[in-house]
Amino acid sequence: MRYRVLKPLLAFRHEPGVAAVVVTIAPGSVITLRDEVEETGFVDVFYDGQVVKVFLRDIEKKAERVAGHAG
Numbered sequence: 001m002r003y004r005v006l007k008p009l010l011a012f013r014h015e016p017g018v019a020a021v022v023v024t025i026a027p028g029s030v031i032t033l034r035d036e037v038e039e040t041g042f043v044d045v046f047y048d049g050q051v052v053k054v055f056l057r058d059i060e061k062k063a064e065r066v067a068g069h070a071g
Contacts, residue, residue: 001032001033001064001065002030002031002033002065002066003030003031003032003033003047003059003064003065003066004028004029004060004063004064004066005025005026005028005029005030005031005063006062006063006064007061007062007071008023008024008025008026008027008052008062009024009025009028009029009031009058009059009062009063010022010023010024010025010054010058011023011024011025011045011047011052011054012052012053013050013051013052013053015030017041018031021065023047023052025052025054029047029048030055030066031040031045031046031047031063032045032046032047032063034043034046034051038050040053041055043055043056043059044053045059060064
């Protein structure tokens with residue numbers, strides 16, 4: 001699923017052995033959920049050529065679903 005961010009959205013990127021990096025996803029950006037999500041909590045999304053974690057509830061409150069598929 002793809003979403004267009006309506007309000008700034010906080011995410012973080014974490015790699016083993018490296019401190020987590022906080023990323024702000026700007027309004028107007030398009031993010032793609034990595035897989036269908038059945039749970040609540042943090043989910044992996046593709047954003048700006050990287051995979052970041054975003055709180056699912058924040059996506060539901062601050063983004064709208066975009067028609068189509070990721071290319």
